[in-house]
Amino acid sequence: MNVTIIGSGAIGMLLSYYFVEKGQTITLVVRRDEQLKQLQNEGLQITRYDQTHHNVKVKTMTFDHFMSSNALIDLAVIAVKAYDWPTVDKSLQKRMSTIKSILFLQNGMEHISYLSQYTCSEVAVGVVEHGAKRLNDFTVVHTGASAIKWGYVKYGEQKIMRTILEEIASLHFEEVSNWYEALMRKTVVNVCINPLTALFQVENGELLANEHLTTIMKHLFDEVVEVFELIDHFKVWSYVTNICERTKYNQSSMYVDLQQGRKSEIEAIVGSVQRMGKEKGINTPYLNMMFDAIKAMEWQKGVR
Numbered sequence: 016m017n018v019t020i021i022g023s024g025a026i027g028m029l030l031s032y033y034f035v036e037k038g039q040t041i042t043l044v045v046r047r048d049e050q051l052k053q054l055q056n057e058g059l060q061i062t063r064y065d066q067t068h069h070n071v072k073v074k075t076m077t078f079d080h081f082m083s084s085n086a087l088i089d090l091a092v093i094a095v096k097a098y099d100w101p102t103v104d105k106s107l108q109k110r111m112s113t114i115k116s117i118l119f120l121q122n123g124m125e126h127i128s129y130l131s132q133y134t135c136s137e138v139a140v141g142v143v144e145h146g147a148k149r150l151n152d153f154t155v156v157h158t159g160a161s162a163i164k165w166g167y168v169k170y171g172e173q174k175i176m177r178t179i180l181e182e183i184a185s186l187h188f189e190e191v192s193n194w195y196e197a198l199m200r201k202t203v204v205n206v207c208i209n210p211l212t213a214l215f216q217v218e219n220g221e222l223l224a225n226e227h228l229t230t231i232m233k234h235l236f237d238e239v240v241e242v243f244e245l246i247d248h249f250k251v252w253s254y255v256t257n258i259c260e261r262t263k264y265n266q267s268s269m270y271v272d273l274q275q276g277r278k279s280e281i282e283a284i285v286g287s288v289q290r291m292g293k294e295k296g297i298n299t300p301y302l303n304m305m306f307d308a309i310k311a312m313e314w315q316k317g318v319r
C-alpha cells in the first residue's frame with residue numbers, strides 16, 4: 016500500500032514512524048527544503064512512550080514535488096494545522112484523481128465544511144488522542160500514548176483505509192460509526208485543555224492537579240457541551256479527564272504553538288464552538304474570554 020502523510024510536524028512524524036515500523040511504504044510530504052534535507056541526513060528520530068529511541072529512514076518530498084507527481088496514493092493522511100488546511104486543500108483538489116482515500120486529523124471543527132468536496136472513494140475524519148512533541152525538524156517525542164478514533168464519512172467497496180489502519184496496532188486506531196460525535200467530543204477535550212494550558216504555560220496534567228484550573232476547565236466544559244447539545248455529561252467529562260491524565264506530561268499543541276511564536280488553532284477549536292453557540296442563541300462567556308486571551312497572546316508574540 017502506498018501511504019502519503021502531508022505535514023511533517025509532531026503528528027506527521029509520529030505517524031510516519033509507526034507506519035514505517037510496520038513495514039508500510041510511506042512518503043512524508045514537507046513544506047520546507049531545510050526540513051527535507053534534515054530528514055534525509057539525520058533520518059526520522061523518535062523517543063517512544065517507553066523511553067526507547069529509534070531512527071528510521073523515511074521517503075520524503077516537498078509539497079511542490081508532491082503536487083507535480085502523479086503517483087497513485089492508497090491513503091493520504093492530512094497532518095497539517097487547521098489554519099494551513101485551506102492552502103493545502105486548494106492544491107490537493109488537483110491531485111484528487113490519484114488519491115483513493117483521505118484521512119483528516121485536524122483538531123477543531125473547521126475542516127468539516129471541506130469534506131463534501133472530496134471526490135475520492137473514501138473520506139474519513141480522525142481524532143488524535145495521543146500527545147506528541149516535535150523537538151526539531153527530524154525528532155519527535157511520543158509524550159502521551161492513547162488512541163486515534165476515526166470514522167468513514169464516505170466509503171467505497173474496498174475499504175482500503177480500514178485495511179491499512181488496522182495494521183498499525185501501536186497507534187491504536189479505533190474505528191467509530193459516528194465520526195461527527197467523535198469530533199465533537201474531541202473538540203470538547205481541546206476546548207477544555209488547549210487554551211488553558213497555553214495561557215498558564217502548564218502541562219496537561221496540571222489542569223487536574225490545580226483545583227482552580229479544574230474549576231475554569233469545568234466552566235468551559237459546561238458551555239461547550241451545552242452548545243453541542245451533548246447529554247451524557249458525566250461520560251464526556253470522564254473522557255476529558257482521561258485524556259488529560261494520559262497526556263499529563265504533554266504540552267498541548269496550542270501551548271507549543273504559542274511558545275514557539277506560531278499561530279494557534281484557537282479559531283478552529285474555540286471559534287467554531289462560539290459561532291455555533293451564537294447561531295443557537297447560547298451565551299458563552301468563558302469561551303469568549305479564552306478566545307480573546309489567546310488572541311492577545313498571539314498579538315503579544317507578533318502573530319497577526
Ligand SMILES: NC(=O)C1=CN([C@@H]2O[C@H](COP(=O)(O)OP(=O)(O)OC[C@H]3O[C@@H](n4cnc5c(N)ncnc54)[C@H](OP(=O)(O)O)[C@@H]3O)[C@@H](O)[C@H]2O)C=CC1
Binds near residue numbers: 026044097146265280
Ligand atoms: N501535537 C499533538 O500532540 C496533537 C496534535 N493534534 C492535531 O494534529 C494536527 C497537526 O498537529 P501538529 O503535528 O502538532 O502540528 P505541527 O505544527 O507540529 O505540524 C504541522 C506541519 O504541517 C506542515 N505543513 C503546513 N503546510 C504544509 C504544506 N503545504 N505541505 C507540507 N507540510 C505542511 C508544517 O510545516 P512547517 O514546519 O514548515 O510549518 C508543520 O511541519 C493539528 O490539527 C493538531 O491540533 C491533535 C492531537 C495531539
Ligand SMILES: CC(C)(CO)C(=O)C(=O)O
Binds near residue numbers: 143145208219258266
Ligand atoms: C490530546 C491533546 C490534548 C494532547 O495534548 C491534543 O489534542 C493537543 O495537544 O492538541
